[in-house]
Amino acid sequence: MSSLDIRNELCKYARKIVDHGLVVGPGGNISARLENSMFLSPSGFALEEIEPEQWIEVDIPSGEISDTKLRPSSEVLMHLYGYRQKPDMGAMIHTHPPYCIAFTLVEQNLPIMFPDQAALVGKTLYIPYLIPTTDLLANAVADKVTEASSILLGNHGLVTTGRNLREAFYRTQVVEESAKIYLSARAVGNPVVLTDQEFADIAALESEDYRIKLLQQMK
Numbered sequence: 001m002s003s004l005d006i007r008n009e010l011c012k013y014a015r016k017i018v019d020h021g022l023v024v025g026p027g028g029n030i031s032a033r034l035e036n037s038m039f040l041s042p043s044g045f046a047l048e049e050i051e052p053e054q055w056i057e058v059d060i061p062s063g064e065i066s067d068t069k070l071r072p073s074s075e076v077l078m079h080l081y082g083y084r085q086k087p088d089m090g091a092m093i094h095t096h097p098p099y100c101i102a103f104t105l106v107e108q109n110l111p112i113m114f115p116d117q118a119a120l121v122g123k124t125l126y127i128p129y130l131i132p133t134t135d136l137l138a139n140a141v142a143d144k145v146t147e148a149s150s151i152l153l154g155n156h157g158l159v160t161t162g163r164n165l166r167e168a169f170y171r172t173q174v175v176e177e178s179a180k181i182y183l184s185a186r187a188v189g190n191p192v193v194l195t196d197q198e199f200a201d202i203a204a205l206e207s208e209d210y211r212i213k214l215l216q217q218m219k
Contacts, residue, residue: 006034007052013093013165014047022095022172023047028157029073031083032091032165036060038083042070060084077138082161085142089161091168096157099179104154110178111193113185117178118194118202121150121171124178129154150175 010032017023017030028047031040039055041047057066058076060083065072073079079092103110110124125148130137141159144151150171151159158175162168185191194202 001034003034003037003039003057004052006032006039007055009165010039010041010055011050011052013169014041014050016169017093017095017172018046018048020173022097022176024096028093028095029075029079030091030093030165030168031079033060033083033089038079040072040076040079043073044071074133075138077133077135078141078159081138081142082145082159086145086161088163089145090163091165092159092161093165093168093172094157094159095172097172097176097179099176099183100152100158101155103179103183104152104156107182108152108154110152110175110182111191112199113178113181113191113193115202117174118199119205120174121178122199122203123148124150124152124175126152127154129156132156 010030014030017028022028026044026046029041030047031038036059038058038060040058041050042054042056045054054070056068056070056072058064058072058080060080063080075094078094082092083089104126108126112118112123125144127140127144130140141151145161149161153159158172160168160171160175162171182191
């Protein structure tokens, strides 16, 4: 895969994120990895406005930013520290999904409630509110990226990771749907969640293993 392929893939998923209402305005930031570089959304742009040549290349080991007139996303450290912490991570997506944010206003631990959530996401971790764009938030996310592929940020949003943008994007969708389902169920009663054994049974299904392998393909 070339840098142009990565840039085009980023444009594709940036538009998907906006089309699915996972960010509004210039909110959110996404990145993808190519060898020792990450390609990150520029600061101040709505995701759907970014052209292929405008994604900012950042050297992961050194943090050196490619020579460009544009500034990288203000959450550059969160992405950078994440890639350093998890070498097999191919993409990070940070969005502001409304149900996820609403969930963090009243709860912390998102339970596993249905098969797609169990198979595609697994456990979701939680970080209490920290000031965005800071070392504090970047370090807190980096500390958790090896434990889970989805992290709720209190009063802020969601971070998902994957081996590629496709996997990270689907995880974003599923976690947002999970938060929506939980809040809807909680409004009328006590949600029934999957047991640890039921979670393990889903993870062991051959059909789910096949689906996960398909998701890990770039296209």
